[in-house]
Amino acid sequence: MATEESYPEDLRYHPEHDWARIEGDEATFGVTWFAQDSLGDVVFFDPPEVGATISKDEPYTEVESVKAVSDVIAPLSGEILAVNDEAGTNPELINTDPYGKGWMVKVRLSDPAEVDTLLDAAAYKALISE
């Protein structure tokens, strides 16, 4: 099902196994390879509402594997600009392409300085290998 384990250098990471791709004062969020591997086959993703306000370290949506439900934690705060409806229709994209077609939301950041609190790829890899 899944791709090879990877943690792209151009992303920033939250310890709750989320990634953020920062583009100015906007960012795209998703879950990491480690997260999707822990979940197993993702069978359900209900995208949140566009326009909703989300807060760093708080759940903003859920993903479900066959057996379990998991909260997805916001790596940064902001307002949702777009959601990945394709991943809602084909949730397996979260397994097969977690950093690409498996993205979850695009957000306008309310506090871009929060980015400095996130981990780089090396620090995140160190965290998950503990």
Add this chain to the structure above:
Amino acid sequence: MNAAELRRTPLYEEHVAAGGRLVPFAGWEMPVQYEGVAAEHAAVREGAGVFDVSHMGEIKTSGPDAARFLQHVVSNDIDKLVTGGAQYSCLCADDGGILDDLFSYLLEDGSYFTVSNAANHESDLARFHELAAGFDAEVEDLAPSHSMLAVQGPEARSVVAALADGELPARMHTATLDVAGSQALVCGTGYTGEDGVEIILGNDGVVALWRELLAAGVTPCGLGARDTLRLEVCFHLHGNDMGPDRNPIEAGLGWCCKEATGFAGAEAVAAARADGTAERLVAFAITDRGIPREGNPILAGEDRVGTVTSGSFSPSLGIGIGMGYVRTDLAEPGTTIAIDVRGRRREAEIRTKPLYAKSN
């Protein structure tokens, strides 16, 4: 429970080697999945999969009164169990509550093998001993020395037949055969809704059998797939879909209760059958998006009318399915209900059991 206190089957190292993800289950450390639940589920529906079910218990009953004793213990009519046959039943408390569900096999030598659920094995044994007073029957715990594999799927029989020295038993029958070098009780039973066999053998032979099955291309399957497979065909999971607080009538297991035999709990079951029950176990499917989970409230309109006892995504049907107890007047297939999935209302419909059949 501390990981150090968890018990391991003789196949523990094999599970690790096969990439199994081990989790605590009923006091055992068992594989929940290897490659993934969806792939393992599909292997059983389309090919062949093997489950280590060595955590399940085996109770041997023998002696001159073995048949009369078991007739008193289990809910089904043990006199209808022929030599080489298999029978499903409930083990009931005196008040009719379901202590466990069991498969019993009658062997050539007149003794019985009864398979119990891991979580209930010790309390089942205690119930057997409690009921044994006055019977000339010996009750023996074979669980510590025996292992069990379930090989399930449309190709399961041909794979096992190639490893066995004789003809495999028909469905709901047993045969004592040499399989992969060990004497084994091969049973034409399973809990997946597919054809296949369950193989009970001494602990010494199970590693060799497991390796032969994997070498023959059988997919190792974990508890995750076991649960989705059994739920699709609406087989009960004790501890979820029934328990000591539910009688066989409300659980839909009246078919395996023969109160005329006078089994322990028969009077309470007969009363439930005669009077009806306030609730019934039903199967349902979500008709919009969402996946029901154990404990979710079941709604009719705005009223709470029950609780989900098993809920999952169905890999075969591609939708959320479940079972749960509802008010008896709402239990008819076709009734519209809704499931409160963590605060979201998901429309659902009560369906005929099983939810999945081969013709789907």
